[in-house]
Amino acid sequence: MARIALKAEYVRDLPLTETGQKFVFDTALPGFGIRIGTKAKAYICESRVKGRSRRVTIGRTDQLTLNDARRLAKRELAAMAGGVDRNKEKAEERASTMTLAEALNLYLKDNDLKESTATENRRLITGDFSDWLDKDVKGLTPTMVVRRFDKITERSPSVANHACWVLRAVMNYARVVTKTDAGEFTLPPNPCERLTDLNRWHKAKARTGKLAKDQFPAFFDALDAANNCDFADFMELLVRAGLRRNEAASLLWSDVDFESETFTIRAEVSKNGKALTLPTSKQIMALFERRREAAPDSLQIFGDAKRFDPRKSLNKLREAVGSDLTYHDLRRTFLSVAEEQAVPYSLLKKLGNHSAGNDVTLKHYANTIEHETLRPYMQKVNDQIDRLARIDNPELKARDAVKRLNSALQDLEEFEQYQVKVGELKRMVAELT
Structure with missing residues (x-):
């Protein structure tokens, strides 16, 4: 931190920093100085208010003359000497005028969410709290949140949970961004916490749907008879590889290595944000080969995930199987078959592209697993699927x-x-x- 008698020419010629910030203070007016960043320079003043250090930005050096900045700095320093906390005032002013719509936009802009997650979060807030969007965040009370939660619950308990989880995240972020420089909150406690205090959150019921052993023949017979070959291949890949719907639908031909007989779930598609290369089985390789023959010039194996929700094809499949089958049920089916085939837990987690969570041992061990270690287990699961489906595999x-x-x-x-x-x-x- 340099100290020098500031002059207009000196301020003008100060170079920007390559990284971080640098401060230069005036010897003529203690507490007055310049903050130099990578993109701009700004006049500042610094003093203590009620024993705490405070720094106030006066204005950019290309927008204020040195004399004007020094005059404004004297006024700010005098106010701080009198106990006025300008930063706290600014934070409180921002908090008092921030609307829910502004808080939502800020939350989505500043947080690195997947595009699909951000879209869903916006849909939930604008759908279930549309009449609150223009309200000040500060005015949203716990009673309002509880009443709205109960109203949404009448339609769907799971949607009530999800919508208020997103609202809670947005409100928490609004509280953080409106804190003073001293770390003091200017917004009241998150009103969504009242749901926790009242033990109001709905307990989620674990989904356990999967293909029963006697449903495999009907499932594969229905795929063979399907008019939509894209849909049939897509559904078969889900059950044979245990992929999530989006992981399978987003596969590109560049993700498949025919020479090494592997395919990769890209980091931007993977739920845990990490790329994963998996081995194919003979059955999966045959599926990829017929897909390539059917569309040799396509970049994507299946195209947009939305294409694979053809209601007629899905309803026919459900009718043939005799259950309300979902895409994720096929993933659970794969993992269930793998578990029955005694696939070790750590390898099962890897095949399913599950996060290791807080399991430190698994986290480090799973990172060392190569796709060739997984290959015999992938083949074992696919062979068992053929047996259960009574597929003619000589x-x-x-x-x-x-x-x-x-x-x-x-x-x-x-x-x-x-x-x-x-x-x-x-x-x-x-x-x-």
């Missing part, structure tokens, strides 16, 4: 037959009189495999 049937034969030979080895014949049969089986 290679799988042959492998299963050999496995059963080896098991039978193991049992026969216990009998001495069959040992010679068993040895001959084992040699024949070895030739087959």
Whole structure:
């Protein structure tokens, strides 16, 4: 922090910083100085108000002369000496006039949300709190929030939860951005906290929908008979790879490596914000190959996710399966089959592209898992899906037959009189495999 007798020419010629900020204070008027940033220079004054340090911005150096800035600084320094906290006043003024619409725009602008999340958040606020958008945030009371929550609950408890979660986040952010430089809140406590105090939030019911074992044949028969091949392939990929709907719908051909037989969920698509490369099974590779043959010039494997909500095709599939099947049910089906096939927990989390959360051990271990480690498990799950669906897979049937034969030979080895014949049969089986 430099100190110098400020002159107009000196202020004009001060270079901007490459990074961060730099301060130069005037020796003629203590507390008066210049803040230099990467994009602009501004006159400031600094003093203590009731024992706390305060810094007030007077104006940019290209908009005020040095003499005018020094005169305004004297006025501000005198006010601070009298106990006036200009920054607190500005923060309170901003807080008192900020509307819910302004708070929402600020929250969405400053937070790095996925486009789909930001769109949904805006829809919830503008839909369920449209009559509050022009109201000052400061005027939204706990009683208002509870009444609105109860009103939305009449329509849908889950929407009431979701809408007020977003409102709570917006209000929390508004409280933070309107704090004084000393860290003091200028807005009252978040009115949404009254819902917590009253234990009003609805307990979410865990969704457990998935394909039952006896539904697999009907599911795949319906896909074979579907008029919409795009829809059929999309649904098959969901159940065979355990992808989320958006992850599958956003796949580009550049995400698929036919040579290494892998595909990548890009970071911008992944729910946890991290890219993940997964191995394909033979069945998934066959699906990708027929998709490429059908649309060799397309950049996307499936195109926009919205294309894959054809109501007629989905309703026919639900009718064939005999349940109100959802896209996410197919992901749960994949993970359920993987669990039944004894896929280790850490690998199951990786296959499902789940976050490690607070599990420190899993977080570090899962980061070291390569796609080749996952490949046999991906194949194992897809083979089991073929068995459950009774799909005609000659290679799988042959492998299963050999496995059963080896098991039978193991049992026969216990009998001495069959040992010679068993040895001959084992040699024949070895030739087959």
